[in-house]
Structure formats: C-alpha cells, structure tokens
Amino acid sequence: MSYKKLIPCIFIADGKAVKWFSDRGILSEDVVGLAKYYSDHGADELIIFDLSESDDEHDRNINLIKRINRAIRIPMIVGGNMKRQEDIKKVLYAGAKRAMLNFSRPESVKLIEDAAKRFGKEKLAVSLNDFDALFKHQHLIQAYCSEIVFMHRLDLNSIMNVTDVPCVIVTDTEEEPELFKILKCPGVKGLSGKYISRQNIDLADFKEKCTAEDIQMTSFESMMEFSQFKTNDQGLIPVIVQHYKTQEVLMLAYMNEESFNCTIKTGKMTYFSRSRQKLWIKGETSGHYQYVKSLTIDCDLDTLLAKVDQIGAACHTGNPTCFFQPLVGTDYDETNPLQVFESVYNTIKDRKENPKEGSYTNYLFDKGIDKILKKVGEEATEVVIAAKNPNPEEVKYELADFLYHAMVLMVEKGIMWEDIVKELADR
Structure with missing residues (x-):
C-alpha cells in the first residue's frame, strides 16, 4: 500500500x-x-x-x-x-x-x-x-x-x-x-x-x-521498533540534536516510547521532560519548532541522532545552541566555508557597531552605500580581468576581495549568511 x-x-x-x-x-x-x-x-x-x-x-x-x-x-x-x-x-x-x-x-x-x-x-x-x-x-x-x-x-x-x-x-x-x-x-x-x-x-x-480506514498516511517510518532500543532504567533514550544544514549540535534531550512515536507521526521533535515527567513538543510555547529531517541510532542502540530544521533558537536562553559556554579550546573550523564566512561577517559587523580608528571597514561604512557599491562593482570587474589571465591564483585573490566587499554590503543592508544560504538552498 x-x-x-x-x-x-x-x-x-x-x-x-x-x-x-x-x-x-x-x-x-x-x-x-x-x-x-x-x-x-x-x-x-x-x-x-x-x-x-x-x-x-x-x-x-x-x-x-x-x-x-x-x-x-x-x-x-x-x-x-x-x-x-x-x-x-x-x-x-x-x-x-x-x-x-x-x-x-x-x-x-x-x-x-x-x-x-x-x-x-x-x-x-x-x-x-x-x-x-x-x-x-x-x-x-x-x-x-x-x-x-x-x-x-x-x-x-x-x-x-x-x-x-x-x-x-x-x-x-x-x-x-x-x-x-x-x-x-x-x-x-x-x-x-x-x-x-x-x-x-x-x-x-x-x-x-x-x-x-486502513489508509496509510505519509509520515516518517522507523526501521526499528522502540522496544529494540537500549533505554535507561526510566525507559528513556538520549537524543543528540543537530542542525541538518550546518551540522551544528543544538541540544541534548530524552525520548520515551510515546514521544518517539509522536515524533515519527507528526514530524516535529517531541521529547520526555524528566523534570516535569511529561511529553513536550519542542517549540510548542516559543514557536521554535524542530522539524525532523532524519533520525539515526548509534552502533550500541542506546543513543539517537536527530538532524532537524530548527526554527529560531534551540536554547531556552535565546542562544542558537545549548552548547555555547566555552571550557577548553575553540570549535572554530577554518576548513568549514560557512564558519569562515560567518567569522569574517561578524568581524565586519563588529566594526560597524564598534568603530576602530584607521579601519578600512569603518572607512567604507563612513562613506556610505554609494562608496560600498562602487567598491563591489570595482572588485567584480577585477575578478573578470583576473579570469582572463592564465594564473588562477589571481582569481583566488580577487574573489576574496570581492567577497569581503560583498559582506560589507550585506552588513550595511542587514542581510546575513543564513539568508543567502537559505535562498540558494531554495533554488
């Protein structure tokens, strides 16, 4: 059927x-x-x-x-x-x-x-x-x-x-x-x-x-029954929740059999609250729902990994993720393009909010939108010229200059990388 x-x-x-x-x-x-x-x-x-x-x-x-x-x-x-x-x-x-x-x-x-x-x-x-x-x-x-x-x-x-x-x-x-x-x-x-x-x-x-009426409706269908999972003494299994696009770890929660089945049925992440001893749909009061993209289980069958489309912030504090308090080291990944773009973007945004004397970025913001647009146009032309030359290194340098000036424009217009990524994904 x-x-x-x-x-x-x-x-x-x-x-x-x-x-x-x-x-x-x-x-x-x-x-x-x-x-x-x-x-x-x-x-x-x-x-x-x-x-x-x-x-x-x-x-x-x-x-x-x-x-x-x-x-x-x-x-x-x-x-x-x-x-x-x-x-x-x-x-x-x-x-x-x-x-x-x-x-x-x-x-x-x-x-x-x-x-x-x-x-x-x-x-x-x-x-x-x-x-x-x-x-x-x-x-x-x-x-x-x-x-x-x-x-x-x-x-x-x-x-x-x-x-x-x-x-x-x-x-x-x-x-x-x-x-x-x-x-x-x-x-x-x-x-x-x-x-x-x-x-x-x-x-x-x-x-x-x-x-x-014996009509099988569209829903997620688990390949395993909950009874096959290895739960703790309270019948709960931990769920690691990850953003399906950025792969950022958002939170950790627990499911019992009822909340697992509810998640499968509705497509919205539903957990069991250990403190309140009741089911809760993530986002039911805040509007910050988590829509299921995939569920997988680890090799020991005792931990679930949920990849979700997160609406708004995952953490009740208003932070995008519950894991925001640094302890040791840094989680910055210089090989992750989006993290690099966001880091540069955040630096540019900080310059706009906290001007620094002698900063070229602040010079652009001070001159206003016409100057920013002029530089974006000039750098786009430089990319075209570099692409006509045999050395691909020139293209790399000019593209980096263009992207920097484009990010200045983004900050000026209030556009975030998240907006750009979503627009590209929709296309």
Whole structure:
C-alpha cells in the first residue's frame, strides 16, 4: 500500500486567500499565516493557485509566494497565470517544488516540452479539469511532468488505466466517505480541496481517521521498533540534536516510547521532560519548532541522532545552541566555508557597531552605500580581468576581495549568511 498525502490548497486573489477558484469570497486576509497554519498542523505539501489576471498582480503574488516559502516547512506546488518560460522560472525561484501548468489552456500545452528540458520533468506538474484532456495529452504528460493535479471528481480507476503519473485530487466534496474512497485509489498520492483546506482544520485528526480506514498516511517510518532500543532504567533514550544544514549540535534531550512515536507521526521533535515527567513538543510555547529531517541510532542502540530544521533558537536562553559556554579550546573550523564566512561577517559587523580608528571597514561604512557599491562593482570587474589571465591564483585573490566587499554590503543592508544560504538552498 502506498503512502498518501494531505495537501491543502490556497487560492490567491488580490493578495488574499479566497474560498475557491469560482468563489472569490475571502477565506483569510493573512495568506502567509494561513499557509503557516497548514504547515504546522499536519499538511504534507501545499498547492497554491495564483488567480491573478495581470502581470503586476502576478508579480505581487510571486513575492507573496516567496514569503510563504520562508514561513512554511513543507513543499509547495504553484500554478496559475503561467504564460511564458520566465513565469515558470519565477515560480521555481520563489521556492516551489513544482510549477503547475494548466492543460485547459493551449499555451500551457505548448510550454511543457521546453520547460521540462530546461528545468527537468520533476519540476513540473500538470492540472487537468477533465478526463478528455488527459487522454488527448497523455503522451506529453507521461514524458514531461512528474505529477497530475485533477480539479474534478472523475472515474479514478479509468485515470489509472491511462497513466501511471502520480495524481493529486482537488475536490469540492466535504463528505468523508467520498474522501476515503479517493485516497484508497492506488494511483492517488494526495488529497486536496475544500475539506482539507478549511481554515482551522487539524489534519492530524483527519489522518487518524484515514488510518482507521486502513489508509496509510505519509509520515516518517522507523526501521526499528522502540522496544529494540537500549533505554535507561526510566525507559528513556538520549537524543543528540543537530542542525541538518550546518551540522551544528543544538541540544541534548530524552525520548520515551510515546514521544518517539509522536515524533515519527507528526514530524516535529517531541521529547520526555524528566523534570516535569511529561511529553513536550519542542517549540510548542516559543514557536521554535524542530522539524525532523532524519533520525539515526548509534552502533550500541542506546543513543539517537536527530538532524532537524530548527526554527529560531534551540536554547531556552535565546542562544542558537545549548552548547555555547566555552571550557577548553575553540570549535572554530577554518576548513568549514560557512564558519569562515560567518567569522569574517561578524568581524565586519563588529566594526560597524564598534568603530576602530584607521579601519578600512569603518572607512567604507563612513562613506556610505554609494562608496560600498562602487567598491563591489570595482572588485567584480577585477575578478573578470583576473579570469582572463592564465594564473588562477589571481582569481583566488580577487574573489576574496570581492567577497569581503560583498559582506560589507550585506552588513550595511542587514542581510546575513543564513539568508543567502537559505535562498540558494531554495533554488
């Protein structure tokens, strides 16, 4: 049996979430907040429909989608108002896992082959309103996209006889038996629509109902049972928590069987508090959730390693990590590029906050943004000139100069390396 996903959909018009593509009544004024609610309450993915009718509104919605991407921790599929390859690129660069082409529009049919060759078929989905469109374009869909989003209740068994491309069903039905029937169809990977997209829905509750119907919902699945772990006398196992991108060790906590199973089920790190003798979801009161990326166990089966996406600070003191008090030596790693960049960045930031006489960095800050931009431009030109010469050492020196001046600009504009890394990762 394949795993199924619950995928709320958001229809955006005039910067607001509306109830349906054919009903422009306001569902929520706060689109980003609505998306974050879905992300925090059991959604596995999110479908966003851009209902804009002009290029200006389309660009405003793209910026809104970028903000949504920064606020959620689940993948996005984005469709609507895509007439050119450039529109597909904008959606993907805004953070969408896939761009969705509406095959009821002839221009989308013409776009898909070139788009697949440019961006990869795994970056494309197709939305369909009727079975005839699937039958007519099945060769294109099979060859150039990795997902079908059906905007209609159809004969699902017939669909599966035509294509093996995974399908998401967007339905206006709110009858649970009908929803269970859709999810039980072998070719359906996910369910979306009015019921799944209600404003205050707790999708974890609906997943439990699906499980009771013998529908296997998407979740992490442990390769071992908790009973196989070597726990202490209280039935607890220590968990080392590490940031999945930076590899920084964030904290140490403990799990019992219930908190382990809760972590697996929800995707949020859940621990057992030894002092309070109760379960606690990390971030439940602070908002600093930890979203599971992976769980592994050591060779003795007595310690877990959790790699997580940490929201905010891991430590209750407000520090990014609980391990911030130096005792012996230093943990600075001069071979770690991000640590080196952050060290230089922090030095530049300190110069801005605590000026030092004779400092070139302070000279740049004192002269202001125009001088900083002039130097960034000059150093970029030096990189180009050095690259035309045969000695690669020149490129190394000029790139280092350019990166330094770029970091001065970053500090001036309040941009951190974390922002840059996230932007690159999203792309």
